[in-house]
Amino acid sequence: MEQTASGVPGARQGDGLFTLLALAVLFLMLVPVGMATFWLGFARGDSPCVMCWEQRIGLILISLTGLFVLRFGPRPKYIGMAVLVAGWGMFMALRHVGMHAARDIGQGFSVEILGAHTYTWALFAYWVCVIVMGAMLLVVRSEHVPAAPRTLRGVERLAGGAFLVVVGANLVQAFASTGPPPFLGQSDPVRFSFNPRHWHWSLEEWRPLPISLRGRWAVEKPDLRTLVSDPAAGPLVNLPRLTVKEQRPLTLPLDGPPTDLAYDPATDQFLLATARGIYLTDGTLSRIDRHTIVDPGYSVDLGRFAGAAFLDEGALIAVGENKSYVVLQPNDQADGDANFRFFLESRDRFDEVTRGRFGTVRARLLYVMSAAYDPGTHAVYTLTVPNNRARRLVISRFDRRDLTLSEEYSLDVAPASGLILAPERGLDQLFITGAAVADGKLFALSAAYGTLLTIDLVGRQVVAAHAIAGLTRPVGLALRGHDVYIVDDAGMVTVVARP
């Protein structure tokens, strides 16, 4: 039974719309799905991975809803299904792209088409589907919905035929490369072949695995509260102890708990950081010379300052746990109004030079809680802290000139140091919260097990280690003359002799 349009002999309601839809189904089946099947699959031997299969099936399902509309009219339930599948398809493609989007230029998974890998094209294809569906919905009218199934016209029958042919070809490819149930597609599929001897059917995707929302990206922020402070429980055994020369509380009006400490011998000033604040004090830590509170979020998300260091020519750097940084320059003539966007307090005492993010490779999924500057090599150092997902102590070195990664490595104990690691223990169990450089050595203080490491920056090894008893959640370390100044998160300053 056909529905006819009044006044137009032979024409039916919405013929133009249905023709457009038939062409869209044809395009979807012949170009993205058909090319993936016949050209990439049969001609070039490409087999979809388990995720690619579902993305391809999603495109096929959108085409199938198109056939429903061609036959039964644009009923809400078909349009709803198409939108649902397209929305899910965009999510699938984003999930897939997310695995590879941050890789180096040209890297990816499987084959590249016109400069983009196949899963990237899936994202584009789903996006186009949503756009096209939205445009078609603009012209859909209730009279386009027939009371009975429509009789398909030439181009519509062609779309249906093409659909069956392409899905039939996919059945062949799916049987060869994934097999019948319960076999399932593979993460790393085997090259397609018509020869059954080369078929590889797998059940690997059925194996039990933990379920997680963010997987390896679900990294908890550093937390000092659960750390063990007793040096005797640490990974390095029989460490010599450093004698505490002085211990006194800070009496400075900070805006929060201290998070790091640094010292500049040129000006005899200490640099104290809090989560948002930068404080320059005198050489006795008894007077604040200048301070500011940085607006952490208007641009680069600086997170919570965890490391701070003096750079060259009076400049200083504050580094967040997330390795984002801000470089500040003290300036008595700073324009407070111009600096309104950078600072929440004391806007006329500093200028913001730059803010950005340290990019790393080995330390990418690790937070840091320290920063140090070596004026001899013009390098900024950060050291990672372990987390719930990864336990790794990585030292990253960044060039002062472009603040870009120059080197990174995991630490070893120098054999000649005489240091002994307890059985089944490692340096990655330390939790470095303070660092400073002097004489080519990096001094790194672990809040866990109250251990001070001396690291040879040339040999990239720990050459000495000392225990400091009585520290509770130390967060910063500075070298002043022959002394090591340590500040904890309660504002207690501990001074020990530099080893």
Next chain:
Amino acid sequence: MEFFNLLLIFATAVLVLRKPSRERLAFRLLVLSTVLMVLLFSMATRTGLLPGLNY
């Protein structure tokens, strides 16, 4: 399982094109295929259900 799902899709298309009177069954198969697609993708990505990006 992909083969099975494609088989469902093929059967659904045949119903739509050749047996439109079975619209209700065809639509149920469409829903079943969609659910199967969602389940299979979710199973394949269960160790990190959300896109692996820096949130």
